[in-house]
Amino acid sequence: MPLERAEEARAEWIERFPEGFEEIVAAGELELAAYVEGPAPLDLDATDVEAGWEERWREFHRPVCVGPFWIGPPWETPAADALPLVIDPGRAFGTGAHATTRLCVELLTELQPGSLLDLGTGSGIVAIAAAKLGFAPVLGVDVDPAAVEAARTNAAVNAVSIDVREGDATTEPLPQVDVAVANVSLALVESLLPFVEARHVVASGYLESDEPRFRPYVRRTRRVLDGWAADVLERSE
Numbered sequence: 001m002p003l004e005r006a007e008e009a010r011a012e013w014i015e016r017f018p019e020g021f022e023e024i025v026a027a028g029e030l031e032l033a034a035y036v037e038g039p040a041p042l043d044l045d046a047t048d049v050e051a052g053w054e055e056r057w058r059e060f061h062r063p064v065c066v067g068p069f070w071i072g073p074p075w076e077t078p079a080a081d082a083l084p085l086v087i088d089p090g091r092a093f094g095t096g097a098h099a100t101t102r103l104c105v106e107l108l109t110e111l112q113p114g115s116l117l118d119l120g121t122g123s124g125i126v127a128i129a130a131a132k133l134g135f136a137p138v139l140g141v142d143v144d145p146a147a148v149e150a151a152r153t154n155a156a157v158n159a160v161s162i163d164v165r166e167g168d169a170t171t172e173p174l175p176q177v178d179v180a181v182a183n184v185s186l187a188l189v190e191s192l193l194p195f196v197e198a199r200h201v202v203a204s205g206y207l208e209s210d211e212p213r214f215r216p217y218v219r220r221t222r223r224v225l226d227g228w229a230a231d232v233l234e235r236s237e
Contacts, residue, residue, distance in 0.1 A: 003207055003227050006030050006124065008063050010185070016041070023098070024227050051187045066102045067109040069129060074157070083132060086157050088150070095127025100204040103223050103230035104183045105129045110221075111232070113198075114178025115186035118140070119192060131160035138162040141169050152207065157195050169195075170194050177237075182231075186210050193217055 003025070009032060016034075024031040040226075063072030063079075067111040070082035077192055080083035090119075104126050113134035118127040121140030128151075140162055142149050154232060170190045174180075180198040182189050186206035190213050193201065202219055208229045215235035 001030055001032075003028060003030055004209065006207060008159055021229065022043075025099075028227065029048075048133050062097060064097055065100060066105045066129075069132075071105070071125065071129075082159075085125070086127055086130065087123055087128075087154050088157070099228040100183050100226040101125055102229060103225055103228065104202050104204050104219045106180055107221065107223060108133060108135075108179070108181070108232055111179055111200060115175075117175060117177045117196075117198065119174075119180060119181040119196075120184040121151050121164060121186070122183075124154045124164060126183060127151065127162045127164070128155055128158050128160050130181075131155075131162050132158070137163075137224075139175065140164040140169050141174075143168050186212055197235075199235060201233040201235075202230065203233055204228070 008076050009030065019201040020190040024033070039143070060071045063070055065077050065079065065082060068083045069085045070079040071085045071087060072078065074086050074088050078086070102177065108126070108130055113136070116127070116130045116138045118130070118138070121127050122140045124140055127138050127140040139214070142148055143166065146168055148164050148166045151162075154165065155162045170188070174195055174197070176197040178198065179200050179202065180196045180201045182192055182196070182203075183204040184192070189205060193203075193214060194216065203212065205213075206212060206229060208224045214231070214233055216236055218236045219231050220234050221232040222229060
């Protein structure tokens with residue numbers, strides 16, 4: 001499907017396949033794939049897979065290098081000349097390979113360390129990277145208990161101290177921080193920003209062609225990768 005429909009498609013597939021699905025971006029289009037047992041939904045193309053597919057998802061989680069970091073799963077060997085950030089996604093979103101995650105980590109390396117809030121922390125990758133960069137205290141919030149569990153486990157594996165809580169950032173009070181990260185979706189970024197009190201916000205989860213409403217913030221920096229965008233925002237009020 002065209003990248004312009006990515007947000008709509010992702011939201012639909014999260015509802016239909018809460019255990020997770022695979023995203024592939026190529027030639028300006030997005031392909032989504034999910035493994036299911038039994039008959040596939042009639043409105044989707046289906047292909048039979050060989051036995052052992054339950055473990056084959058690991059093949060899609062390859063290490064990446066972002067700034068000073070080597071980011072990869074525990075079954076891969078970290079690069080000797082990089083700062084290792086070991087992430088086992090479990091059932092939570094976030095391995096470091098997705099363009100928005102890489103952009104957020106890259107932009108964090110250019111900001112002055114301070115207190116940080118990671119909204120929709122997923123596997124905890126951005127929060128853990130922030131802690132390794134000297135941000136403190138670091139708080140990660142996610143509505144998904146599986147994400148909270150994965151983020152806490154990954155923090156322990158990487159020997160960093162972060163606070164990870166289960167909660168809905170759209171309805172619960174948020175602490176005032178130096179930097180907030182919202183790598184979620186276009187709609188969530190727009191709905192969260194009025195309630196976020198931070199000197200800077202790193203926002204992502206939307207396409208390069210999107211122009212989010214950032215009030216009460218203004219854009220200071222934009223980076224793009226593989227058709228996705230991330231912005232550094234500064235509070236204007």
